[in-house]
Amino acid sequence: MPIDTSKEEDQSDAADRRARGEFVRGVSGFRDVIGENAAYPAEPGRYHLHVALNCPWCHRVTLARNVLGLQDSITLDVAFPNRTGEDDPAGPNLWEFAPDRLASATGAPLPECTFETATGHARRLVRDIYAAEGSEERSVPVLYDKKTQTIVSNESAEIVRMLGAQARGLGSTLSDDSLPALYPLGPAHEDLRSDIDALNAAIYVAINNGSYKAGFSGKQDVYDTAFDTYFEMLSQLKKRLRDGRSFLTGETFTEADLRLFPTLYRHDPIYYIRMKLNGARILDYPNLWRWLCRVYALPGVAESGSLLHCKQGYFGRSWNNVVPKGPIVPMPYPQAYLHPELAER
Structure with a gap:
């Protein structure tokens, strides 16, 4: 199957390309779809997002959540914008939920940052949310099902698409007239x-x-x-x-x-x-x-x-x-x- 270049890039010779100085983005491993997989029906209050507000891929998802009126029905945790350092016991370069961590820009905590609230285990690291499912991935965003305690998807483009398709079932507070059709369906479109x-x-x-x-x-x-x-x-x-x-x-x-x-x-x-x-x-x-x-x-x-x-x-x-x-x-x-x-x- 040809790669969808609107979502991800070809991984051919990725190691060699990186060695030649090219940035090559990896491919997300969790690709379930709300409303298409029977395990993940569109229900208000069931789903959760783990994001970092500095990440543009997360920004796509928070944008979709907001413009579709899903703020009240899809809960949200926000990681600190810098990942762990070399001195962290878990190792460097890991997304962490650290609402008390001080930002060098302000010398104070960032009020939007939160603890992790969806898994029931108050995970400090995004890595540990993946590890609970046997995965070595560590990226954000993560769309999480609080009922089954599983990751639905970590592919931002697909999360945006499914939120748009299932906005009404997921509990959008917007009227039909004000709910945007981000990807209109039907022959006319x-x-x-x-x-x-x-x-x-x-x-x-x-x-x-x-x-x-x-x-x-x-x-x-x-x-x-x-x-x-x-x-x-x-x-x-x-x-x-x-x-x-x-x-x-x-x-x-x-x-x-x-x-x-x-x-x-x-x-x-x-x-x-x-x-x-x-x-x-x-x-x-x-x-x-x-x-x-x-x-x-x-x-x-x-x-x-x-x-x-x-x-x-x-x-x-x-x-x-x-x-x-x-x-x-x-x-x-x-x-x-x-x-x-x-x-x-």
Whole structure:
């Protein structure tokens, strides 16, 4: 079966590619689907998410939870944005639930961080949630079934899709008129789904995963290719929005918009520096900036992420743990996302 390039990348020669300086993202191992597997019916209050707010793959999932009105029916635990250090008894580079841990950016705990509450065992490490099922995986997000005490999925794109498909059964509080159809079904929407699928694949390769290929590359030529591909895709998206449409596929917010947003939300304040994507800011693309502000203004979107967690996560793991304070011009972020008119300056 050919790989779905809107979700994951080809693992062929992964070890050799990593040795040549390329960042190669692994493949998620838990791929069940709520509403399709009889073991996981769509029920309000049954499911839980383990996330880190700095992680863009988690951001997709918290976005879907919020825009679909599932905040009251899908519970949430938030890990600290930096993973464990070399001095941790369990070892380094592990996601941990540590609400009392101090952030170097503020010198204080981050109020959004929580203890782990879904398993009944108050796990400190995400690794241990997997280990209970015999898995060596350790990534977030995790969609967890509190009734069977099992992991449903840890593939963010598939979690987004199933939350959208099962939103009503999962307990969405939104009315039918305000519940977005992120991936509309039925013959009438076949062309729209094809457009969403094509956008998802292109955005994943060039933007979502492409930003990591640039930022975590180990060779100049690998970085150069990822950099060029990223900005070529931004130019294509800019042209797509040139006709005045509100969202990527027209006047309706869809899965394509949801999957692009977490990366562009991080671009100006973080990826411009950390991922070496300093070719331009999103603010330098008026159509994309207005789109970014339009999505940010949707109900639930602003609350789905945290730039403080992002800064702490991306910069707080550097050699000296110093977190940049900016940008401050034309104004601090994320407040800037409330001002689409800044693109006209």
